[in-house]
Amino acid sequence: MDWLDEVKWDAHGLVPVIAQERGTNDVLMFAWMNREALARTAELGRAVYFSRSRGRLWFKGEESGHVQTVHEIRLDCDNDVVLLQVTQLGHEPGIACHTGRHSCFFQRYENGAWKAAEPVLKDPQTIYSK
């Protein structure tokens, strides 16, 4: 599969991935993929990442139900960063973050400090207590 060879995998065999919401264009999260994760993402039309902490494939939503449908896969000019266009399923509005927020990027810099700037849409304990 040539297209997978064109990706410049890092020393750990990984590539950084940005997930962006179709429609709003909000940046939902940032994660990593290895070769298999990217292949499965393209094959399934669903975001599959590589969890560095767990050392295995992470089918986004496998625990939370917050699956991401993938509409488009893009690669940057240096072939070393991937951008996904996704629909965030499982809640309306979509919850991508494990804190129960829409986006993982909820901390905003203000006058020398990081302030939480987005609401929790669902209690994380409810999300993960299956």
Place this chain on the structure above:
Amino acid sequence: MDWLDEVKWDAHGLVPVIAQERGTNDVLMFAWMNREALARTAELGRAVYFSRSRGRLWFKGEESGHVQTVHEIRLDCDNDVVLLQVTQLGHEPGIACHTGRHSCFFQRYENGAWKAAEPVLKDPQTIYSK
């Protein structure tokens, strides 16, 4: 400066950074910052990255004139990824990519191949031949 200590810098003292365009919400580029780059970005209201290839601070636009005004700095839930909201200066529409395109993410996956899907807005030779 406490807020800089809250960022989880990687083993190389760097953090990944996503630059997103205010208004369109387009993801323009992905780069890295060290502590000094993030401090200068906040101080100047202008994107300052750390160039891994050159091993020094990279004041975005220093050669191309394609400076990024920074409106907002965000940090993700794990404190290890930064998201900038920027206005891309120097050309209309903005050019963030060294290939002369609006965004670095111009390659789209289609049927097992990466296809260039965005136009070149300005010849890179013209951008960098000062």
